[in-house]
Amino acid sequence: QVTLKESGPVLVKPTETLTLTCTVSGFSLNNARMGVSWIRQPPGKALEWLAHIFSNDEQSYSTSLKRRLTISKDTSRSQVVLSMTNMDPVDTATYFCARTTMGTYNSFDVWGQGTMVTVSS
């Protein structure tokens, strides 16, 4: 069974750096046909893709957020980590990680439950 689970702080202050961890099971981060993406959703708003990373360490970022984002992976721990600097209240959102599979046209075929992050002083 493939699962992904997000973890990280519930509350961060403005200007702080957010670090989120996605722990995966049921597949390997070494799998050449799979990667992990981060996606967020502010309350009541649409989904927004943030970044992805693949087994070969190929990374890609949202155009508007790339200066603030860093994605990395620890294959031995089955974890993908997303860092977002200079947090602002507009970054308040539920953050999801999801598996990207080349076999399904790079769709997000399995999602984590999401973790809600509030940015407030």
Added chain:
Amino acid sequence: DIQMTQSPSSLSASVGDRVTITCRANQSISSYLNWYQQKPGKAPKLLICAASNLQSGVPSRFSGSGSVTDFTLTITSLQPEDFATYYCQQSYTTPRTFGQGTKVEIK
């Protein structure tokens, strides 16, 4: 970035109705179009990938069509559990982008 535009933004329908949601890309994405269903407080669920490939376990009343820039999600006979928000998403290139969502509500 490729912009994805869904219409309508919301609709009201009755159980048994046929529902159609459209998604348009502002440039060609071939068939790299995916549809997701999201219920309140839950993660999105992949329904259809590659424009028309129904995921395992997704009821056959859901179907997708289209290519290049214009795509459609159809629900042939709306069921109570189908009331949700639906998103299209292009996976043709990075950055990946989503439509703004279509909320399907009970009439």
